[in-house]
Amino acid sequence: MTDGRAMLSEFAFANSLAVLAACFYVVFFALGLVAPEMSGFLFNAQFLGADVASLLPKRVSPSNFLGTVVTLVLTGWVGGYVWAWLYNKLTKYF
Numbered sequence: 001m002t003d004g005r006a007m008l009s010e011f012a013f014a015n016s017l018a019v020l021a022a023c024f025y026v027v028f029f030a031l032g033l034v035a036p037e038m039s040g041f042l043f044n045a046q047f048l049g050a051d052v053a054s055l056l057p058k059r060v061s062p063s064n065f066l067g068t069v070v071t072l073v074l075t076g077w078v079g080g081y082v083w084a085w086l087y088n089k090l091t092k093y094f
Helices: 010-034 036-045 062-090
Strands: none
Touching: 010 036, 010 062
């Protein structure tokens, strides 16, 4: 801490966003298998009711599933790291 301002650990923040992204994807995927109508409703609710769920593929191959999880984890981690880094930089000025 400097000047009493809270600093974020870039790695911890990035790791937490990456894990959350993977968890949300797995939960939505599992919900789509168990309760497809509820899954579609919740997915569309994220986009203010637009029928985005109809654009999702009906079947997902294991390689596509794994590729999506890896992409979400990597982009979540990079985004989280940059977000925490920027936050720490801006706390010096505001």
